[in-house]
Amino acid sequence: xxxxxxRDLLAATALVIVSETVARAGVVSGQLPWHPDAGSPPEAVRxxxxxxxxxxxxxxxxxxxxxxxxxxxxxxxxxDAGCAVFIDRQLAGAYGHRQGLYTRGPFVKGIKEQxxxxxxxxxxTYRAALAALDRYCKSKExxxxxxxxxGERQDELLHAVESGTVELEGIDTKSFxxxxxxDMQEGFFADPIYGGNRDMCAWKMIGFPGARYDYRDWVGRHxxxxxxxxxxxxxxxxxTPKKT
Numbered sequence: 432x433x434x435x436x437x438r439d440l441l442a443a444t445a446l447v448i449v450s451e452t453v454a455r456a457g458v459v460s461g462q463l464p465w466h467p468d469a470g471s472p473p474e475a476v477r478x479x480x481x482x483x484x485x486x487x488x489x490x491x492x493x494x495x496x497x498x499x500x501x502x503x504x505x506x507x508x509x510x511d512a513g514c515a516v517f518i519d520r521q522l523a524g525a526y527g528h529r530q531g532l533y534t535r536g537p538f539v540k541g542i543k544e545q546x547x548x549x550x551x552x553x554x555x556t557y558r559a560a561l562a563a564l565d566r567y568c569k570s571k572e573x574x575x576x577x578x579x580x581x582g583e584r585q586d587e588l589l590h591a592v593e594s595g596t597v598e599l600e601g602i603d604t605k606s607f608x609x610x611x612x613x614d615m616q617e618g619f620f621a622d623p624i625y626g627g628n629r630d631m632c633a634w635k636m637i638g639f640p641g642a643r644y645d646y647r648d649w650v651g652r653h654x655x656x657x658x659x660x661x662x663x664x665x666x667x668x669x670x671t672p673k674k675t
Contacts, residue, residue, distance in 0.1 A: 475665055476516065476626035482523035483554060487578075488561050489515055494578045498585050499615045506636045507629070509615055517618030517627030518557075527554035549603070553610065560607045563599035624664045634661040 481489050496509025509515075521527060529552045538550045549556065568577045568588070577585065591597035595605045618627030620634075622642070628634065631641060640646045641661035649657055660667065 473624055473664070475624045476520050481519050483519045483527065483557075484515070484522075487565075487576075488558070489519065490578050491561055491565070491576075492518060494585065495589075495611065496615055496618075498582065498589055499612060500619055507632050509619060511629065512619055512632055513623075513627040513629045514615050514618035517621065517625055518614050520626050521614065522554045522557055527557075528552050547606070547610075549606075556602075556607060556610070560599060560602045560611075563602050567597070567599055622664050631661045631663060 484492060492515040493510040496512075496514040498509075500509035500512065500514065502508030502511065506512075525531065534552070536550070538548055541548045551559065565576050568575060568580060572580060572584070577588075580588070588597065589608075592599070592604055593608045598604050599607070618625075621627055623629060623631055633639075634641050638657040639661055640649070640657055640659065642664050643659070643662045646657070646659075649655070
């Protein structure tokens with residue numbers, strides 16, 4: 432057997448794939464098999480009432496958002512960035528109900544790489560966890576709910592929940608915190624079309640160009656601030672002609 436480098440192997444494999452693809456190619460006649468705007472873009476989140484959370488739950492999640500992603504003079508916190516709106520719409524949709532995923536037993540706690548193994552879907556978990564958090568606070572904080580606590584005490588409780596030193600009744604507390612943290616991060620940095628990252632505030636903070644069609648000239652320019660405004664999947668407000 433002759434010596435064969437990795438580069439030679441990859442090149443040979445690519446040649447075989449291309450050859451097979453060309454061999455299967457057909458002739459298009461008549462009209463093209465596609466038409467403009469034939470994609471399925473995500474539906475933009477519209478302002479309005481909460482779709483999953485109750486008013487009390489929404490207030491609790493907004494308070495959680497500002498503790499996990501606190502505001503500063505340059506960038507809004509999690510609440511004003513719309514993280515709670517993002518999570519609300521996700522829980523009301525496919526993510527909340529685990530659409531497309533296997534949802535039957537056995538429900539055995541697995542390793543981290545296996546993902547959630549709970550019988551509850553994310554929507555059920557959030558509802559139960561928020562209620563358990565409220566009960567815990569009222570039992571330990573003189574009848575005060577989570578949203579009635581001062582920010583410093585909320586931070587202390589969140590650290591305790593994260594470390595597992597506080598257990599919420601009927602909830603895998605650490606697992607819920609990890610899910611909450613992930614969802615907050617996604618809401619803060621996702622495209623604004625999903626309800627969070629309002630006015631692309633998170634992208635402006637880190638200098639991310641967003642959905643610009645081409646920024647290759649800047650890929651290798653490290654430690655330089657990207658000078659152009661970010662672009663959402665839905666475009667930019669200043670691209671929409673103003674009515675006269």
